[in-house]
Amino acid sequence: MNEAERIEEKFKKMCNFYNNTLYIYNMMLYLDNSNYVKETIKLQGLQKYMESRKLYNRIAVLRMEKNISRKELAQSIGVNFQTIGYLEREEYNPSLDLAFKISDYFELPIEFIFSTKPFKPLSEELKELKNNPKGGI
């Protein structure tokens, strides 16, 4: 494995660790004292990454479990109730602060409430949990 391949592997591992689709590189490699090689490996998903991704959430389900209205939830977290409607319809991505407020209200980790991928139906998750009791959702 040459220097360029080794560095590419290292970057890929970093990007997988941070779980993003971005791996853009513009690398300057000094192969020896007199030469350097500018390695532009790949711009894949950079444009996609820069656009805002759709966030899926379970706010409607959690709200119904707690038997509270949109107004009550909105008052608790300090937003307008129409914003709750937009969140539930997944037409608006909350800021990190708002996401944490919602997470604190429902007393669940953020990743249980929000996701960049669609949530599986509850029945499916319960079946998985039943088949694999040690695993989590």
Added chain:
Amino acid sequence: MERKYSTRQNRIWIATNYLCLVLVLTLFYIGKSLDWPLGISVFEIVILTVFFISFRRAFILTNFWQMVHSSKKSLDEREMEVVLNALKNSYTIFTVVCLVIIYGFALVQKDPVDVVIAAGLLYLAHTLPAAIVGWYEKNIVMEYE
């Protein structure tokens, strides 16, 4: 008491309001030039009434007027984003309308823009952000006292 209205209904009220504004201004100049015949005067009063009703339904009862004139502290993050976008777009629209009117008057070598048209432009400047917000917002709730 609250009533829910669809986006489509609110768009109709907003369009009605601006159409009435144009009609009021046009009828004013027609009436003025014909020395206010009875028919035009009555029609003008009817259009003005519809104008005020549509203004109340489109901007006041929906709280969009209050939203765009509120301070940042009283808006949540989504409302702030919506209002900022509306202000940005209304600036563009208002500038274009002003330029069209000013250059239109200059091209036909009419008298300069007078107080009546200026009042119309002032109204447009004040209501455009609320109109843009109202045009795109969903699940509008109107609050009746």
